[in-house]
Amino acid sequence: MNQATNLSEVIHINKDPALKNAGPIGKSIPHESAHLHVSGQATYIDDLPEWEGTLHAALGLSTCAHGRIKKLDLSAVYTAAGVRCVYLAKDIPHHNNCGPIVADEPIIADDVIQFYGQVIFVVAADTYQQARAAVRLAKVEYEAFEPILTIDDAIKAESWVLPPVDLKRGETAESLKNAPHRLQGSSAVGGQEHFYLEGQISYAYPKEDHTIHVHCSTQHPTEMQHLICHALGYRAHQVSVEARRMGGGFGGKESQSAQWACIASLLAVKTGKPVKLRLDRDDDMVATGKRHGFDFEWDVGFDDEGRILGLQIQIASNCGFSVDLSGPVNDRAICHIDNAYYLDAVAIRSLRCKTHTVSNTAFRGFGGPQGMFPIEYIIDDIAYYLGHDPLAVRLINFYDDVTQIAAHPETARNTTHYGTTITDNVIPSLVKELAQSCDYTARRAEIDAFNAQSPIIKKGFALTPVKFGISFNATLYNQAGALVHVYSDGTVLLTHGGTEMGQGLYSKIRQIVAHEFAIPLADVRFSATDTSRVPNTSATAASSGTDLNGKAAQAACITIRTRLAIFAAELAHTTLDHVVFSEGHVYAGTDDAIDGKGLQKWTFGELVLRAYQARIQLWDSGFYKTPDIHWNPAIRFGRPFYYFAYGAAATEVAIDTLTGETQILRVDVLHDVGQSINPAIDIGQIEGGFIQGMGWLTSEELYWVKSGAKTGHLFTHAPSTYKIPTAADCPSIFNVKLFNNQNVENTIHRSKAVGEPPFMLALSVFSALRDAVSAAVEAETGIRTKLKPKLEAPATPESILRAIHLGISQPFGPRP
Known part of the structure; x- marks a missing residue:
């Protein structure tokens, strides 16, 4: 911006349509982690330094589509090299369920098998290779039942997970009868594998006083927190779930990440050791859900x-x-x-x-x-x-x-x-x-x-x-929270309930925050999404990540900026109408002020430092709920x-x-x-x-x-x-x-x-x-x-x- 000589020029510059081209909003700015992605420095969960004594988990999967376990011989598994824990459904201390809505999905199957590839036991060993080798030593006998594998077979058997639903509008039968032309037809569309680049992974480590922290590749940290609590018999304040970035999600890490987060957490509490569960690509594709066909x-x-x-x-x-x-x-x-x-x-x-x-x-x-x-x-x-x-x-x-x-x-x-x-x-x-x-x-x-x-x-x-x-x-999920910290040097750290899976959510909200304070993007940084920082979050899904979290972050920024503006107005003996944030600076005052102070100018960092010294609150939370929506389910x-x-x-x-x-x-x-x-x-x-x-x-x-x-x-x-x-x-x-x-x-x-x-x-x-x-x-x-x-x-x-x-x-x- 050209150096303004008075407040009227500053206001004119900020109202000029060209301002949009000067600020971050509407600009094609690179992804906030792009430089880390291309240099290999972006840290995913499997890149985190491992805590001493970390155990690695592997899954024992069923080889029956539908049936009952007659015999489960794990003797060779228990004695396999490096094995520290073998975990079964009966070992789960509280609820054996990872279903997000209905409690019909066991974390570990007990005796009834519902699909080929269902988890029937879990192993924790010193190394990833040892754990995977051990699960292959299990000997399982099944009483097989006739499986239903297709939609057509399910319809014939009237096999439903939920009752059929009908929705009608108008007189359809009459309209069809009176139509000049009529056609009947049928078709089908298949499902789809998510094929995220980073597979399902959770890394859980127990902390003092019956608490646990979980790094999870998930789109819904709060749901992970709740289901881990249900499995362990913990309360929400004992479990924190963190997600800095995912190597893709596409919906496959909204609810499906829960089973693996629960298993890692159960093993960590059982052994008292940090436990990492990273699914092999084949196991991931076999054991996780797809798009509905x-x-x-x-x-x-x-x-x-x-x-x-x-x-x-x-x-x-x-x-x-x-x-x-x-x-x-x-x-x-x-x-x-x-x-x-x-x-x-x-x-x-x-x-x-x-x-x-x-x-x-x-x-x-x-x-x-x-x-x-x-x-x-x-x-x-x-x-x-x-x-x-x-x-x-x-x-x-x-x-x-x-x-x-x-x-x-x-x-x-x-x-x-x-x-x-x-x-x-x-x-x-x-x-x-x-x-x-x-x-x-x-x-x-x-x-x-x-x-x-x-x-x-x-x-x-x-x-x-x-x-x-x-x-x-589901109307209740149309809400979000954010937490914004402005430090005394004028830099900003923020977090919110949304998760970054490569889609650029963090990048856009970084632009929104920089715009609200009129500061450079380099002065804004994210901390990882964490249930211990922003609670009760919604899934990053339904395409609403920026809509919800962007508004929440903006609300927090406006609250902080208003405090700074009031402080600047007091320093310049002027009103809020005469305070402007523009391109890293804050202007306050009038050109013809009778007290002789005239137009005051600070860098954003200078004003923030003075506000800190004056004991002005420089952090706040923001909240947003989508207005004007309603739905009768x-x-x-x-x-x-x-x-x-x-x-x-x-x-x-x-x-x-x-x-x-x-x-x-x-x-x-x-x-x-x-x-x-x-x-x-x-x-x-x-x-x-x-x-x-x-x-x-x-x-x-x-x-x-x-x-x-x-x-x-x-x-x-x-x-x-x-x-x-x-x-x-x-x-x-x-x-x-x-x-x-x-x-x-x-x-x-x-x-x-x-x-x-x-x-x-x-x-x-x-x-x-x-x-x-x-x-x-x-x-x-x-x-x-x-x-x-x-x-x-x-x-x-x-x-x-x-x-x-x-x-x-x-x-x-x-x-x-």
Whole structure:
């Protein structure tokens, strides 16, 4: 900033729109740990110096999908080299449960086995290698029962972890009956492995007077604290849980980290030694939950333009053997059945299926992607049936935007099937902008021309939208706390309840705090998230980390800054109106003050030191709760989301009709993050979310052995058998832009969440692949039926070839 000569100039500079360019907000500032990541100095739990006497834990896992333990011979385990403790379910002093909502998930199985890979005993040894060698010496005999491994089998057996749920709006049966056109269909989308770079790990060490401190790679330190207390019979003030950073989480460390935190803590208290439990990648994939796979069946009625008049749909999810977070995951799927489309008459039945597989859990999008999948599939079916461009059908089904509502308020189409009135819809204008910038119409014609002359390679093209609600469905979790310390030299240390898993939460909140005090970023540092510093925290999930913790940190800063401003005003004999914080300085006073003091100026550090000497409090806590939200979980009605994040993606693909190989040729994304706090981080999240979503829909296939000695075993339990996208799978043209918008709600700096919404942009990949499959079938049969070929996700090469074969052999059905 140019040196101001009077207060009026300082005020003018601070009100100037260019101030945003001078401060940290809205700038593409590198991740706060980037320099540590690239230099190898970022400390993860396995990098911490180990306390003397640290023991290492390993898991004894079941080799039966469903049954009862007849005999458990651990004699060789007890006498194995280095073994210090063998721990069984009967040794747990209090509650043998790590279920986050329902107490139906044992930390260690006692006699009943619910899935292949369930923990049946644990070993602590002097070294990691000794512990892993010891668990392999166990001899176990089972009485095997018939397992349920698929959604279809669960439905036939009426096997549920929670009762079925129905949600209805309007006269669906009548609307279907009277619709000019009607289609029935079915599809399925698989689950997904989190595949975080850092596996599940906890390091627990006992302290004096029956207390324990746990380093845990978790998105929810407070839940870890509670469940450890339940297992040990401790109270909350005896347990502290710390998380500085994770090597990825994606929802897999929200509730699933609890089992390992509990086991490490139980062993530490039992042995009186520090205990580290780090899961091997294979054990991690076998023993931890995934994204829920879903099956869908629907009946849809529509008019000549493709407008949906009625929809009846059944969604059935594979929850695994226990509840975990399946209730809220499936409820969010219900809430996102509409995606960006108005549904006037809809009947939804949600089945929460119990199978004898690992309990499925939170994953980026938390049921939203599974909810959106069928409606995009249905829109494509309708467009194909009518011979319309899919984008035209999408446009006609969108919720009304502000302009449309103002023009026709009496017939406004802006209320969701769960009772929320949408006031911030920008999808129509956002999609039209993307369609123009990606040259949708011309490229659609070019692809049709290419397919007409290419006998083997077929291209597909699709543009799909995203409308994603931001907030926890469980209203109580929409709160956060923060603690800010200003030291006497003017530096700042802060912590809050959010956890950093690489997504840039700490980076954004560092920018927010630096902005509030108008100080350099280098003067702001984080301490680790710790339940002993900020209590009663919510999970870092639901894309709300910055929304909640950013506001809490801002509140603490405002309280401290106000104290400093009052102090500065007293020193300058002026009022608060004449105190300004700007670029590392504090200005106070007026140019024509009668006392002769005039304009006073200090560096931030100078004023802070004087405030300390004057015994002014220089630390404080901040708290925030999301306003204007409410949700009735019994009838699934209300306003569960504070606002919506919007986006759209246009994707061009090519398939080899002989091998089923696919290639993503080009992707164009336009995404709404409101007023971005850090565009570089936001764009990175959009790119990463899209690629992860692409993997879910194309290559990441989970497969459980269906028969034989290893029935129920997860065959895809390692990188050798489970394929996540690599750099080679990324589109060669990948254009990402931020939509020019600001949040209508009073979020932190009018920004919007960016963690989960971009994941669902990848639905455009699946729609484009279906488009290419349709082109292949039409070319081979020489006819164009009214039934679009059926494709299931993930669209692996096998799935692509299967869809082409069925489309050719059964061009007129059967459907579903």
